[in-house]
Amino acid sequence: xxxxxxxxxxxxxxxxxxxxxxxxxxxxxxxxxxxxxxxxxxxxxxxxxxxxxxxxxxxxxxxxxxxxxxxxxxxxxxxxxxxxxxxxxxxxxxxxxxxxxxxxxxxxxxxxxxxxxxxxxxxxxxxxxxxxxxxxxxxxxxxxxxxxxxx
Numbered sequence: 001x002x003x004x005x006x007x008x009x010x011x012x013x014x015x016x017x018x019x020x021x022x023x024x025x026x027x028x029x030x031x032x033x034x035x036x037x038x039x040x041x042x043x044x045x046x047x048x049x050x051x052x053x054x055x056x057x058x059x060x061x062x063x064x065x066x067x068x069x070x071x072x073x074x075x076x077x078x079x080x081x082x083x084x085x086x087x088x089x090x091x092x093x094x095x096x097x098x099x100x101x102x103x104x105x106x107x108x109x110x111x112x113x114x115x116x117x118x119x120x121x122x123x124x125x126x127x128x129x130x131x132x133x134x135x136x137x138x139x140x141x142x143x144x145x146x147x148x149x150x151x
Contacts, residue, residue: 016080016122017146018114021087022068023137027105030063038100039092044068071114080122084111088128091135102136111141118145 022044025035032046046065052058069087074080088109092098101107109132113122124139132139 013119013121015074016113016120017075017116018071018073019080019083020069020071020112021084022066022110022112023091023107024110025065025101025105025107026062028062030065030105032063032065035065035101035105038097041067041092074122080113081125081128084122085125085128088131091131095134098135098137106138107136108138108140111139113141113143114146115143116146 029049032043032048035046036042043065044067046063047053047060048063049060051060053060069083072078072080072083074083078086098107113120
């Protein structure tokens with residue numbers, strides 16, 4: 001019996017299944033408290049240069065400030081494009097703030113995307129692209145395959 005077109009779409013493409021969005025600001029001498037004050041947002045995570053991490057007590061040689069969403073499911077409800085637009089809208093909208101961030105830090109937006117099969121896709125809206133450029137934010141996209149099939 002032939003497969004339905006819905007099953008073929010699942011096998012051959014369709015919308016990205018899940019994603020997580022982050023804004024990361026880093027600098028060699030970054031003070032996370034200054035970024036918190038500047039952006040009027042509490043970070044999801046942050047550290048200063050010299051802070052330790054891991055069981056072996058390794059030391060960070062740079063500072064970092066980050067806000068992240070939880071992992072979002074795009075298989076029902078809001079699409080990846082809609083959710084990313086909402087994330088971008090949640091970022092401060094003051095040009096002077098982004099000028100200060102860009103003057104001494106590296107700032108990037110990260111999209112971590114998960115797909116259950118090959119050939120998944122999504123669009124980044126013209127709105128989101130324009131807002132990232134206006135805020136001088138680089139965009140990094142990282143994709144992962146989460147297959148139900150056994151290796």
